[in-house]
Amino acid sequence: MPETSPYRGRFAPSPTGPLHAGSLLAAFGSWLLARQAGGTWLVRVEDLDPPREVPGAAEAQLAALAAFGLHSDEPVLRQSERGAHYQAALDRLLADGLAFVCHCSRSDLATSGGIHRHCVARAPRPDPAVRLRVPDGSVIAFDDGLAGRIEQDVAREVGDFVLKRADGFWAYQLAVVVDDAEQGITDVVRGADLLDSTPRQILLQQALGLPTPGYLHLPLVLDEHGDKLSKSSAAMPVDASDPVPALRRAWQALGQDPAALPAVADVDSLLRAAAENFLPERLPAQPSVPLQRTT
Incomplete structure (x- = not known):
């Protein structure tokens, strides 16, 4: 074993x-x-x-x-x-096509409830965010030590999520x-x-x-x-x-x-x-x- x-x-x-x-x-x-x-x-x-x-x-x-x-x-x-460690991980994701630069603002995504499935920015931003590309059908399941079996369709319920914010700060998800x-x-x-x-x-x-x-x-x-x-x-x-x-x-x-x-x-x-x-x-x-x- x-x-x-x-x-x-x-x-x-x-x-x-x-x-x-x-x-x-x-x-x-x-x-x-x-x-x-x-x-x-x-x-x-x-x-x-x-x-x-x-x-x-x-x-x-x-x-x-x-x-x-x-x-x-x-x-x-x-x-x-x-920050250098987070940047190295982000560079890998960008190089592999798994992350992308996004100019969408919150108001751009208002009609989709804030869930990003494709870019709908009305204008380029000087400070775009970087998001993880979440393919359709990205269902994640795991067993929590107390809550038991948890399953989430990340594409449908969350969408392409932010890795580096538009204000330049690192997103929690990437850092953790x-x-x-x-x-x-x-x-x-x-x-x-x-x-x-x-x-x-x-x-x-x-x-x-x-x-x-x-x-x-x-x-x-x-x-x-x-x-x-x-x-x-x-x-x-x-x-x-x-x-x-x-x-x-x-x-x-x-x-x-x-x-x-x-x-x-x-x-x-x-x-x-x-x-x-x-x-x-x-x-x-x-x-x-x-x-x-x-x-």
Whole structure:
């Protein structure tokens, strides 16, 4: 039988705000799955979108992760420093005819609901985007670790998607695929809001001849109004000065037995107990969980 690669997972926050309960759940869940597999856990800063980034947020997120005892096993990678790698991948796709320069604007694509199947630009743009050419019938199916079998007709539901934006910034889909491959990521564990992006990433992996990791999408944490925390007024920073209560709430939101964690006051003891008692089969299969507050 072929040898399997050692488990390599990652947590990849965008520096658009502080670490909140939802991002802590994703970080803790991915860390637990990596530790349960005896593998490596990495942190990657996805700082690709300067207009949306909050100054100092990346450093604040890393400091918060450290306060929660969640340290990257290797040096932290920053996407803002990796433009040459993304350009090399884009050049390959363009040379192979798998990507193309596109002058279409959002208004040009309004009648098709934003889905690009052929160029309909009314005029050339000085700053065109670059898109992946998605052939008709590009149906991608994969088995998610929690959601089960997922299938998407990328051509019909998404269309030719952007790899480099018209404003010159790299698109998330290209960057994440290149970085997962170069870091040897075997298992992607992240929030369920990115489940819909996975077929695009698999299609792009296939176009670049890159391996496809396993995927597991954890439930999102929603506020009392049913809104995702990153878009919610409830997305207050987790209290890094008192990390144990927040870790306990994340543990319960991940479907784990509260009684499995001893009544300890320090982070290191809690994380050791969590790694020893974590049961992946208890992870909730539903796409979201309510925000857990202290009483």
